[in-house]
Amino acid sequence: MRREARQAMLGKLLFAGRTRPLTGAPCFITTTLLRDMQNPSYRLYGADISYYTGKVRAYLRWKALPFDEIHADANVYRQEILPRVGFPVIPVVVTPDDVTLQDTTCIIEALEARHPEPSVSPSTPRQRLASLLLELYGDEWLLIPAMHYRWHHNRDFAIRAFGELNAPHASPDEQLAIGNKRAGPFAQSAVMLGGAPSMHAAIETSYEALLGELNEHFGRYPYLLGTRPCEGDFGLIGPLYAHLYRDPASGELMRRLAPDVVGWVERMQNPPVPGSGDFLTGDEIPDTLIPVLRRMMREQLPDLQNTVHSLEQWMAQHPGEQDVPRSVGMQPFELEGSQGTRIAKPYSLWMLQRVRDAWREMDRTGHASLSPFLEQIDGEAFRDFMDPPRLERHIMSVKLRPSQEIR
Numbered sequence: 001m002r003r004e005a006r007q008a009m010l011g012k013l014l015f016a017g018r019t020r021p022l023t024g025a026p027c028f029i030t031t032t033l034l035r036d037m038q039n040p041s042y043r044l045y046g047a048d049i050s051y052y053t054g055k056v057r058a059y060l061r062w063k064a065l066p067f068d069e070i071h072a073d074a075n076v077y078r079q080e081i082l083p084r085v086g087f088p089v090i091p092v093v094v095t096p097d098d099v100t101l102q103d104t105t106c107i108i109e110a111l112e113a114r115h116p117e118p119s120v121s122p123s124t125p126r127q128r129l130a131s132l133l134l135e136l137y138g139d140e141w142l143l144i145p146a147m148h149y150r151w152h153h154n155r156d157f158a159i160r161a162f163g164e165l166n167a168p169h170a171s172p173d174e175q176l177a178i179g180n181k182r183a184g185p186f187a188q189s190a191v192m193l194g195g196a197p198s199m200h201a202a203i204e205t206s207y208e209a210l211l212g213e214l215n216e217h218f219g220r221y222p223y224l225l226g227t228r229p230c231e232g233d234f235g236l237i238g239p240l241y242a243h244l245y246r247d248p249a250s251g252e253l254m255r256r257l258a259p260d261v262v263g264w265v266e267r268m269q270n271p272p273v274p275g276s277g278d279f280l281t282g283d284e285i286p287d288t289l290i291p292v293l294r295r296m297m298r299e300q301l302p303d304l305q306n307t308v309h310s311l312e313q314w315m316a317q318h319p320g321e322q323d324v325p326r327s328v329g330m331q332p333f334e335l336e337g338s339q340g341t342r343i344a345k346p347y348s349l350w351m352l353q354r355v356r357d358a359w360r361e362m363d364r365t366g367h368a369s370l371s372p373f374l375e376q377i378d379g380e381a382f383r384d385f386m387d388p389p390r391l392e393r394h395i396m397s398v399k400l401r402p403s404q405e406i407r
């Protein structure tokens, strides 16, 4: 797509919900101020059962930004989400001046720009890198255990919850029927993401070990990097709230194996003192986070590198196309010594690109501490990653810049 068309698309996404100026109001600013005075709250369109809504809700609460949460039932999708965003997705945030924001990473970035203090983004190099890496891990990799536990251990609960969300006023039987219909694609995604039966044991071994590591950490620190949450905390709360804490069988497992993770989940959802606390001094990364970061490097980075190969194959088969589908095929992956297959998701590479951009920028400005840190977390796969062409986020996936050739 040409530059103008791309900008028009972006404008549509960012500004689709902006109201027209009131009659007689001379400019948009006046309209904005009037609206702000009338309704200073943000609006969060989402759901209790939604992975990514948990991330944004936790963020808004910690930042103490006033917001109304609107349950995304079928009417809300039809009347608000589709006209504003152009495709069905939650969460969506609408600002008091009526700007529509979609994609949790971009929502947090946009709100941090509007409300910079107190920041959830550490300013020191190791902490900044750890925070962004763990946001990527929570957003894109922990989908595997989250979807596996939801659809293979909490299926009936989840189907009913989908029905209730979609048709809050329908009878329980109607909700069940609606839930079955609506939940279908999400249930299938558990397998597409890597949760075929032959991988169940590996997914559970890995997740239970992660719970153990996080429990050790949250027994000592309230958040990942001290007494203040960072982007990584918000990334991890996505899977660890709705699917792995709130779904009943998963919640029972978490309470049994990892009571200090439960404490963190509850703190993240209801921060005792919003906006308080600080990151550890001296750019310290707690020792208890090292096993978690090593796990991420071991599990997720090889899959991301495979995704680059899958994307390049897709590009070779679709010369000149810029809009990349949400999945570019199935690819092998390894977890706890077992081999499975999962979809290749180019969006995950866009998330990684952000982290690598931040790392390169810090590396360029001479932060010598990053190399030993990457060695400490077995991060060679990150350091030596073979990047794909530059990607832009686009409708739940990515878009290639026009002039790019396959390497």
Ligand SMILES: N[C@@H](CCC(=O)N[C@@H](CS)C(=O)NCC(=O)O)C(=O)O
Pocket: 050, 051, 052, 053, 088, 089, 090, 091, 102, 103, 104, 105
């Ligand atoms: N990367 C997006 C993911 C949003 C997302 O996948 N939301 C789910 C609900 S938690 C959804 O609406 N999915 C619709 C779909 O996959 O078609 C974000 O961070 O906001």
